Amino acid sequence: MxxxxxxxxxxxxxxxxxxxxxxxGLTAGISAIFRLVNANFxxxxxxxxxxxxxxxxxxxxxxxxxxxxxLIYTVLYFRKNLFKDEGYLMHTLPVKxxxxxxxxxxxxxxxxxxxxxxxxxxxxxxxxHIPNLPEIxxxxxxxxxxxxxxxVTLFILALSMPVCLIQFYVSxxxxxxxxxxxxxxxxxxxxxxxxxxVLYMAQQIISLGAxxxxxxxxxxxxxxxxLLDSVxxxxxxxxxxxxxxxxxxxxxxxxxxVFLSVGLSVLSVWRMKKHLDLS
Amino acid sequence: MExxxxxxxxxxxxxxxxxxxxxxxSIPAGKIVGILGPNGSGKTTLIKMLCGLLVPEAGEVLIxxxxxxxxxxxxxxxxxxxxxxxxxxxxxxxxxxxxxxxGDFRRETAERMLQTLGLDFDKKISALxxxxxxxxxxxxxxxxxxxxxxxxxxxxxxxxxxxDFILKTILTNYNEDASVLISxxxxxxxxxVLDDVIFIKQGRLALYKSVDEIRMEKNKSVDALFRxxxxx
Numbered sequence: 062m063x064x065x066x067x068x069x070x071x072x073x074x075x076x077x078x079x080x081x082x083x084x085x086g087l088t089a090g091i092s093a094i095f096r097l098v099n100a101n102f103x104x105x106x107x108x109x110x111x112x113x114x115x116x117x118x119x120x121x122x123x124x125x126x127x128x129x130x131x132l133i134y135t136v137l138y139f140r141k142n143l144f145k146d147e148g149y150l151m152h153t154l155p156v157k158x159x160x161x162x163x164x165x166x167x168x169x170x171x172x173x174x175x176x177x178x179x180x181x182x183x184x185x186x187x188x189x190h191i192p193n194l195p196e197i198x199x200x201x202x203x204x205x206x207x208x209x210x211x212x213v214t215l216f217i218l219a220l221s222m223p224v225c226l227i228q229f230y231v232s233x234x235x236x237x238x239x240x241x242x243x244x245x246x247x248x249x250x251x252x253x254x255x256x257x258x259v260l261y262m263a264q265q266i267i268s269l270g271a272x273x274x275x276x277x278x279x280x281x282x283x284x285x286x287x288l289l290d291s292v293x294x295x296x297x298x299x300x301x302x303x304x305x306x307x308x309x310x311x312x313x314x315x316x317x318x319v320f321l322s323v324g325l326s327v328l329s330v331w332r333m334k335k336h337l338d339l340s
Numbered sequence: 341m342e343x344x345x346x347x348x349x350x351x352x353x354x355x356x357x358x359x360x361x362x363x364x365x366s367i368p369a370g371k372i373v374g375i376l377g378p379n380g381s382g383k384t385t386l387i388k389m390l391c392g393l394l395v396p397e398a399g400e401v402l403i404x405x406x407x408x409x410x411x412x413x414x415x416x417x418x419x420x421x422x423x424x425x426x427x428x429x430x431x432x433x434x435x436x437x438x439x440x441x442x443g444d445f446r447r448e449t450a451e452r453m454l455q456t457l458g459l460d461f462d463k464k465i466s467a468l469x470x471x472x473x474x475x476x477x478x479x480x481x482x483x484x485x486x487x488x489x490x491x492x493x494x495x496x497x498x499x500x501x502x503x504d505f506i507l508k509t510i511l512t513n514y515n516e517d518a519s520v521l522i523s524x525x526x527x528x529x530x531x532x533v534l535d536d537v538i539f540i541k542q543g544r545l546a547l548y549k550s551v552d553e554i555r556m557e558k559n560k561s562v563d564a565l566f567r568x569x570x571x572x
Contacts, residue, residue, distance in 0.1 A: 062441075065440050065441065069437065069440075073426065073428070073429075076428060142426075146422050146423060146424050147424055147425075147426055148393075148424075149393065149418075149420040149422065149424040150424040150425065152392060152393055153391050153392060153393065153413055153416070153418045154413065154441050155410050155411070155413040155414035155441065155442070156410065156413075156441070157410055246354075246355075335395055336395060337392070337393065337394065337395055338394055338395070339388065339393045339394065340354065340385075340388070340394065
């Protein structure tokens with residue numbers, strides 16, 4: 062059933078997102094054409110420069126809107142499909158609550174990744190520039206950046222997509238399943254926003270606390286640290302010291318991200334199962 | 341007779357407003373039951389609890405001997421009082437959707453009824469009139485060979501001709517071994533098709549009798565008794 066739900070969620074969201082990708086592709090293509098014209102004609106005027114700049118700006122704007130829009134759209138889709146009128150259909154399907162939740166999470170994550178890939182491709186096209194990644198990496202390695210740093214940074218960036226969606230989803234689940242004893246009905250969207258703010262603050266406090274504890278345990282002091290000293294060192298030695306610190310901070314970040322995501326997802330599914338209130 | 345629905349001590353409050361209070365009842369198979377009561381009496385709350393859209397604060401619901409969950413939802417066909425299909429979907433897509441998720445869905449029956457309505461399968465839900473949206477929804481719900489049909493205000497806000505279509509669709513398509521629960525306050529329209537009636541008053545069970553019993557014992561129609569029980 063998860064597969065069927067996933068197919069349905071991907072198909073439903075595809076209509077708008079594919080249209081957005083098309084618009085981004087078109088604006089990037091137009092920007093590329095004007096850049097080519099500008100670069101290949103020696104008698105290109107000042108007007109051509111302005112037009113080329115404008116089309117590049119339009120493409121950049123379209124890319125930014127598309128990436129932010131993907132996140133907003135997937136969150137609104139979750140709300141519409143599970144807690145508005147469509148919820149009457151979805152919650153009466155013979156499927157489990159966790160399947161409804163994870164189908165939306167997987168679809169949202171896949172579209173977020175796809176949007177970022179489209180954004181990177183569109184930027185390369187719009188500015189007619191493909192960065193030489195192998196060269197950038199080899200330069201960084203020569204400067205003392207360890208290999209694991211690239212892999213772990215990429216992993217954290219990839220993990221941050223579902224984590225971000227989970228934070229929004231859990232806020233909506235709490236906002237829409239909250240029970241109050243007041244006579245007037247509560248605004249569930251407002252409750253969702255409040256849930257998000259509380260959740261965000263709690264998460265920041267936990268993260269800072271964990272890093273503080275780690276720093277005190279490993280360095281002894283957060284003001285007179287090896288990390289601060291190492292900044293004054295030169296070259297590879299400084300890099301080794303700094304990245305040694307990063308290893309610990311990254312490990313804490315990954316553990317916290319996984320722990321919070323699993324915990325919040327379990328909580329969301331439990332609320333949907335035991336406290337659903339489509340009234 | 342096989343018991344399909346059992347509710348024990350169901351209670352629900354919306355803040356300080358009472359939804360249901362200690363409601364218990366048992367509904368056997370093969371009956372068409374009217375859930376009757378004025379607005380806000382708890383009819384929709386009861387139906388939502390039976391199909392799993394609301395979790396009771398107290399009490400228990402068993403559908404075909406199973407608590408509300410995946411197994412019960414597989415045998416319950418629910419028609420809400422509001423449109424629940426996405427506007428962006430086409431009629432053909434909602435038919436595919438029902439076929440994919442409900443093992444008891446009869447595609448041929450649905451297609452035959454939709455053709456009778458003269459609806460283009462490629463039409464988007466957003467392009468349909470309010471009446472046609474409700475008809476499409478009813479057709480799909482009644483095209484399932486379910487054990488329990490929960491119909492919440494199926495005739496609310498439609499013209500008399502549409503009401504006839506709705507009643508005909510219900511009567512000619514439901515599984516005869518199933519229980520059909522119809523929540524409505526248009527009693528005169530449904531009275532002739534009901535086997536039993538349940539009156540809900542301020543969240544409590546006020547009466548559960550067969551229509552024949554009401555007619556014989558009280559010498560009244562269900563409509564007349566309703567007006568008497570719920571007189572303002």
